[in-house]
Amino acid sequence: MNKIALAFCMLLMICLYQAQDTIPSKNDLQQAISETPTLPEKKLFFKKEWVKKSIAPTLLFTASAATWGGRENIREIRNRYIPNFKATFDDYLQYAPAATVYGLKLAGVKGRNNIGRATLSYGTSLAIMAILVNSIKYTSKVERPDASAKNSFPSGHAAMAFTNAGFLDKEYGLVNPAYSIGGYGAATLTGLGRNLNNRHWMPDILAGAGIGIISTELGYFFIDKIYKNKGDNLSLLSRIESNGNPSFLSIKLGSALATTNFLKESELDDHKQVGFEAGLEGAYFFSKKWGIGGDVSFSSFPIKPIRLTLDDEQHYENFDVTTQSLGFLNFGIGPYFSHDFSENWQLTLKATAGYSTPASGKISVKSEHIDAPNNEIELASYKPSNAFRLNLGSALTYKFNSELGITAYAEYNQLKSTMNYQFSDLVKDDDEMNEMFNTSFAKERIKYITIGLRLTAYF
Structure with missing residues (x-):
């Protein structure tokens, strides 16, 4: 992605x-x-x-x-x-x-x-x-x-x-x-x-x-x-000039840092993840201080494999369970506040609320003992539910001129999604694996911080 x-x-x-x-x-x-x-x-x-x-x-x-x-x-x-x-x-x-x-x-x-x-x-x-x-x-x-x-x-x-x-x-x-x-x-x-x-x-x-x-x-x-x-x-x-309000449109790209273990409830992950974010953001200001705006962004997080061991010697002794990365398509809207420190430096604060649509993925088991393509077979698939998203952020912009600037931003994102799992016949037909992977759904609290840069165009 x-x-x-x-x-x-x-x-x-x-x-x-x-x-x-x-x-x-x-x-x-x-x-x-x-x-x-x-x-x-x-x-x-x-x-x-x-x-x-x-x-x-x-x-x-x-x-x-x-x-x-x-x-x-x-x-x-x-x-x-x-x-x-x-x-x-x-x-x-x-x-x-x-x-x-x-x-x-x-x-x-x-x-x-x-x-x-x-x-x-x-x-x-x-x-x-x-x-x-x-x-x-x-x-x-x-x-x-x-x-x-x-x-x-x-x-x-x-x-x-x-x-x-x-x-x-x-x-x-x-x-x-x-x-x-x-x-x-x-x-x-x-x-x-x-x-x-x-x-x-x-x-x-x-x-x-x-x-x-x-x-x-x-x-x-x-x-x-x-x-x-x-x-x-x-x-x-030649006589037309801007009204001077800090309305803008920008593109942003940054790192996404998880503050919680996303798949902790289903025990498919035991690490906080580092991913990326990319998207568009804009706001229309009614005055020099206050406006309304929003963003459309995509965040993706890789999930580290976990090592599991089966006690039954007839099965694979050690294998890695790999989960495809989590992805979230986000939409939000809310109030924006702007303050100019000088002609070149500007601070922007925002609080938006909106919707998050996660991407589905697969969970696979991989081992050198598995006789399958790439030594890997699918255990299950997951589908997160759509969820309400809260987003709080601050940004500091350096203006090259009245129409273009570079912005450093930091944002906090929070949503709560239900992860639904569909297991393969391999899990359903095996008592030990069925006991190990017995969660058909789990409610996950997803919280992460994004830090990055925006190219900001003012109008």
């Missing part, structure tokens, strides 16, 4: 960088509309416009290549945790950013361009994206993970979603960074949906995202050349 979490965290981080990079500052806008011609400054290589615009697609294509060899492993993790997942939100969410653009324009909200020019730029972007995606799809002929067709690489949904997110970013990112963050967030969730629905491999999604971003950049590049400027409404938009 680490690979999936890291891949999507990196995907959203790149998107936040892309949004941050394409939002002009007030000085940039004023310079763009200045009537006095000035000699162009000689820029360093990495500050050149075309270099900055190529960083995000390059990183995405590199990530696609890097995850190609591990795509089977990523699918195996998906099949274990959510084998029956099926949802159609990705079919519709991919269009949400573009629909937002036209909704805002019809409502009279000024963006970078008027509706006619915006449509020309958008249409050009879609044409470029369609040519790139379909030419690669039907040349590479990569089989989909569900074996339904051989047109998996790259993901057309991801390419469409990121083209539309780029469209929203270009038109309204300079009005408010929240539009860019929301657009790229929706595109990332679309890509996640394609993976969860087993319709695309991880490299397909990363490559599709890169193609979408490139297509939008090229579409706007060509149309801007025709109009010989960078937009219709720059003079008006």
Whole structure:
């Protein structure tokens, strides 16, 4: 699960960088509309416009290549945790950013361009994206993970979603960074949906995202050349400023430290575990101090094997009982409090309540005396119940500027889940093993602390 979490965290981080990079500052806008011609400054290589615009697609294509060899492993993790997942939100969410653009324009909200020019730029972007995606799809002929067709690489949904997110970013990112963050967030969730629905491999999604971003950049590049400027409404938009409240969206990644033995009641674990956490978090502040927000996160904990011994010499003398890692998909919402120590340092406190959906797993016995594949046979499966989750947290952010910061956070999580066990025939038919594993359910108190970092974008 680490690979999936890291891949999507990196995907959203790149998107936040892309949004941050394409939002002009007030000085940039004023310079763009200045009537006095000035000699162009000689820029360093990495500050050149075309270099900055190529960083995000390059990183995405590199990530696609890097995850190609591990795509089977990523699918195996998906099949274990959510084998029956099926949802159609990705079919519709991919269009949400573009629909937002036209909704805002019809409502009279000024963006970078008027509706006619915006449509020309958008249409050009879609044409470029369609040519790139379909030419690669039907040349590479990569089989989909569900074996339904051989047109998996790259993901057309991801390419469409990121083209539309780029469209929203270009038109309204300079009005408010929240539009860019929301657009790229929706595109990332679309890509996640394609993976969860087993319709695309991880490299397909990363490559599709890169193609979408490139297509939008090229579409706007060509149309801007025709109009010989960078937009219709720059003079008006240069006067727009943020309201100053610390509303934010962030991605987080950290370590999860158990404070209790999770499977103590069923005697399948006698150690406190160290796992990982990854997720998204955001809040909308009504004032400089108070707001409401929430998070969506995934926490996973490996379970150390335990050594057991059977007294009957006809059975295996010593063997290891291994339990698949515990995983929790968490949702929460609640009040947030913020305090600025200085222009760069900010403290945030929160108290959220919500829901936790654990993943099921298997319990196996392993020994060199077992005549089975990998010297392992399944003893039982476990299924934790859904549970109420309490989350308390604090965070300290260092702001690079008014729109982006790095955050160190610490949180306390608590939930109570009932573990239901289904035993194999091996346990049911053996009196000694049946006596040893006689717990059909156990109520487990699950408490853990998470410590990690967030990349925080303010809007």
